Amino acid sequence: MNKFLGLSIFLFSLYSCTSARKHNEHINTEITVKDLHRDIEFAKKKLLTKHVDLDWYYSKNEISNRIDSFKKSVNYPMKPNDFSREFSRVVASLGHGHTHVTALSTRFEKEEKKKYKKSKGPIGLLQFKSIDNRLLLEKSFSKDTTIAINSEVLAVNDIKYQDFYTQYKDFRKGDGYISTFQKHYYGRYFSGYLSRELKPQDSLILTLKKNDSIFTQIVKREYTKKEKIVKDSIKKDSVKSDKNIQPKKLTKDEKLIAxxxxxxxxxxxxxxxxxxxxxxxxxxxxxxxxxxxxxxxxxxxxxxxxxxxxxxxxxxxxxxxxxxxxxxxxxxxxxxxxxxxxxxxxxxxxxxxxxxxxxxxDVKVNSKTAKSALNFRNPNIISHTLFLPFFIGNSINDFFKTHKKDNEYYYKVxxxxxxxxxxxxxxxxxxxxxxxxxxxxxxxxxxxxxxxxxxxxxxxxxxxxxxxxxxxxxxxxxxxxxxxxxxxxxxxxxxxxxxxxxxxxxxxxxxxxxxxxxxxxxxxxxxxxxxxxxxxxxx
Missing domain, CATH: 3.90.226.10 (2-enoyl-CoA Hydratase; Chain A, domain 1)
Structure with a gap:
C-alpha cells in the first residue's frame, strides 16, 4: 500500500512538472489561422446557446455578425494571449460585463516552486489605480518604506503603461452602453498583465513621476524569515531562572475587562x-x-x-x-x-x-438543468469522489429550485x-x-x-x-x-x-x-x- 501511494505521488509530481512545462510552451506557440477560426466558432456556439439573455442589448443576429466579422479579420497566426486580447474586444462589445475571455498565466515549474517558496514577488507587493491612460502607485506592501507611493507610474521594467493601455483599450467593458467602467479598470488588470509578461522576478524597476521629477526605484521580492530562537546558557548561581519569575495575577475584574x-x-x-x-x-x-x-x-x-x-x-x-x-x-x-x-x-x-x-x-437561467449540471461541469477527481453525495444532493436541489414560467426558466436564489x-x-x-x-x-x-x-x-x-x-x-x-x-x-x-x-x-x-x-x-x-x-x- 505504501509503495503504491509513493508511486502515485511520484507519478503525479512528474505529471505536474511536465504539464507546467507544456503549458508554458503553449503560451509562446502561435496558433494557426485554421485553429483560431475553430475556436471562434466554438465560442460563438456557446454564446448563442448557453448565455441567458444574450440579446439584452443587441440581437443575436447582430452578435453573430460581429463574431463572423472578427473571424474574417483573423488572417494570421497568433499566440494564445494575443488572441485572447483581440477576441476580448468582441465579447466586451456585447454589453455583458461579466462575460469575458481569460488569458493564460505562466505556471511555476518544480525548480521555481522550490526557489520562490514562502516568498512574495515584487508585483504582489504593489497596488495600482488608474484613470484612463494614467496609472498611480496607490499602495506598497513592501518592507521598503522609501517606495514613493502616490506617484505616477510611467513604466515597470521596460513595459510602458501607455503602450499597455493603447494595446488593451476596450478589451473589457461594463454592462450595456456604460463607459465609466473601463475608465478605472485598467489599473486593476495591469498587475496580472505584468505577471504574465515578466514571468517570476526577483526585482522590478519602477519608472515614476512625482512633482515633475522622473526617477526610478527598485522593488525586491520578499521572503518570509523564520525567527531563530537562541538559547542562552545562564548560570544558575548568577541569574535567576525565568521559572522563578511569576506573571502578575489579575483580579477577577481585571480578567473580565481583558x-x-x-x-x-x-x-x-x-x-x-x-x-x-x-x-x-x-x-x-x-x-x-x-x-x-x-x-x-x-x-x-x-x-x-x-x-x-x-x-x-x-x-x-x-x-x-x-x-x-x-x-x-x-x-x-x-x-x-x-x-x-x-x-x-x-x-x-x-x-x-x-x-x-x-x-x-426568481433569476432567469438558460434551461431546467443549467444550474444543476454546473456541479459536474468541471469535476475534480478527489473532491467529487470524497464529497460525491454532497454534489449529487446539490444538483437535485438546484434542479427542483428551477421552474418554468412563460416559456422561460427561473431559479429561486x-x-x-x-x-x-x-x-x-x-x-x-x-x-x-x-x-x-x-x-x-x-x-x-x-x-x-x-x-x-x-x-x-x-x-x-x-x-x-x-x-x-x-x-x-x-x-x-x-x-x-x-x-x-x-x-x-x-x-x-x-x-x-x-x-x-x-x-x-x-x-x-x-x-x-x-x-x-x-x-x-x-x-x-x-x-x-x-x-x-x-x-x-x-x-
Whole structure:
C-alpha cells in the first residue's frame, strides 16, 4: 500500500512538472489561422446557446455578425494571449460585463516552486489605480518604506503603461452602453498583465513621476524569515531562572475587562473584515469631521467579505450609538459580491417597513438543468469522489429550485429567510458615492436605493446596469486550440425595481468626475461636495 501511494505521488509530481512545462510552451506557440477560426466558432456556439439573455442589448443576429466579422479579420497566426486580447474586444462589445475571455498565466515549474517558496514577488507587493491612460502607485506592501507611493507610474521594467493601455483599450467593458467602467479598470488588470509578461522576478524597476521629477526605484521580492530562537546558557548561581519569575495575577475584574476587550476586538475584526496581509479592513466606518460623530462614512470595498448578517447588525448598532444623522455609503471601486450581503445591508437602509429583498427572488437561467449540471461541469477527481453525495444532493436541489414560467426558466436564489425587515433601520440623511467600478451587486443595491428616492447619489455612473446583470456563478468553456477560456454568467439578477432607460447604470444626482490630478494630490472632490452639502443644510 505504501509503495503504491509513493508511486502515485511520484507519478503525479512528474505529471505536474511536465504539464507546467507544456503549458508554458503553449503560451509562446502561435496558433494557426485554421485553429483560431475553430475556436471562434466554438465560442460563438456557446454564446448563442448557453448565455441567458444574450440579446439584452443587441440581437443575436447582430452578435453573430460581429463574431463572423472578427473571424474574417483573423488572417494570421497568433499566440494564445494575443488572441485572447483581440477576441476580448468582441465579447466586451456585447454589453455583458461579466462575460469575458481569460488569458493564460505562466505556471511555476518544480525548480521555481522550490526557489520562490514562502516568498512574495515584487508585483504582489504593489497596488495600482488608474484613470484612463494614467496609472498611480496607490499602495506598497513592501518592507521598503522609501517606495514613493502616490506617484505616477510611467513604466515597470521596460513595459510602458501607455503602450499597455493603447494595446488593451476596450478589451473589457461594463454592462450595456456604460463607459465609466473601463475608465478605472485598467489599473486593476495591469498587475496580472505584468505577471504574465515578466514571468517570476526577483526585482522590478519602477519608472515614476512625482512633482515633475522622473526617477526610478527598485522593488525586491520578499521572503518570509523564520525567527531563530537562541538559547542562552545562564548560570544558575548568577541569574535567576525565568521559572522563578511569576506573571502578575489579575483580579477577577481585571480578567473580565481583558476578556471583554479581546472579545470586542474580535467582533470588530470580523464585522469590518480585517485583512491580515494588507493590514486593512474591507468594511470601514469612518468619521471624516473631527469632533463630530453625527457624520459617518460607511465604506464597503466588496460584498464578498462574509459574516455580513452579524456584521451589519454590529455596524448599524454602532451608527445608532454615535447618533449618526448623515450617513455616506461609499461603494466606489466595489465590484460586487454575494446577493445575501447586499440584502442584509439594504434591510438597514430601506424606507419600506415590510419584509422584502433587494433582488427579485426568481433569476432567469438558460434551461431546467443549467444550474444543476454546473456541479459536474468541471469535476475534480478527489473532491467529487470524497464529497460525491454532497454534489449529487446539490444538483437535485438546484434542479427542483428551477421552474418554468412563460416559456422561460427561473431559479429561486433566496429562501423566505431573506425576506428581511430590520427594526434598527437607519432613518437619517443618506448619501451614496459611486463610480464606474461600482459594479454587479453594487449596482443592484444602488438601483434599489435610488428608486426609493431617499439617498442623494454623488460621483459617477455605475459600471453595472440599473436593470440588472447576467452574473451569479460563471461557467467557463475552454477553447480547444488556444486553451483560453470563455466565462459566461449563469443567471440574470435584477433589483426589486426597473426603469425604461436601457443599458445604463445608476446615474448620480450630482455627477462629479474624479481626475488623475485629484489622485496625485490625494483629493476627493466627490466626498468634499457631500461634506459641504451637509454643512449647508446645518446652516
Amino acid at each position: 476578556q471583554n476587550k479581546a472579545k470586542h476586538k474580535r467582533e470588530i475584526n470580523k464585522s469590518f473584515a480585517y485583512q491580515k496581509s494588507s493590514k486593512s479592513y474591507l468594511r470601514e466606518l469612518q468619521f471624516p469631521v473631527s469632533n463630530d460623530s453625527t457624520i459617518a462614512v460607511l465604506k464597503i470595498k466588496t460584498f464578498t467579505a462574509g459574516y455580513h448578517k452579524k456584521a451589519y447588525k454590529f455596524i448599524f448598532d454602532s451608527i445608532q450609538k454615535h447618533n449618526v444623522q448623515h450617513l455616506i455609503l461609499d461603494i466606489r471601486n466595489n465590484g460586487g459580491g454575494y446577493p445575501t450581503d447586499i440584502n442584509h445591508l439594504y434591510s438597514f437602509l430601506t424606507t419600506r417597513n415590510e419584509p422584502q429583498m433587494v433582488i427579485k427572488n 433566496n429562501s423566505k429567510k431573506q425576506l428581511l425587515n430590520e427594526e434598527n433601520k437607519y432613518k437619517g440623511n443618506l448619501y451614496v458615492l459611486t463610480n464606474g467600478l461600482s459594479y454587479s451587486a453594487s449596482s443592484i443595491i444602488a438601483a434599489s436605493l435610488q428608486n426609493e428616492e431617499k439617498a442623494i447619489f454623488v460621483g459617477e455612473e455605475t459600471g453595472g446596469d440599473y436593470n440588472g446583470t447576467v452574473a451569479g456563478q460563471t461557467d467557463f468553456y475552454k477553447l480547444p486550440n488556444s486553451k483560453i477560456k470563455l466565462g459566461i454568467g449563469m443567471m440574470t439578477f435584477t433589483p426589486n425595481t426597473s426603469r425604461d432607460l436601457k443599458g445604463r447604470g445608476v446615474i448620480p444626482n450630482i455627477p462629479i468626475d474624479l481626475t488623475f490630478e485629484d489622485l496625485l494630490q490625494q483629493k476627493d472632490p466627490q466626498l468634499e461636495w457631500i461634506l459641504k452639502d451637509i454643512e449647508r443644510k446645518k446652516e
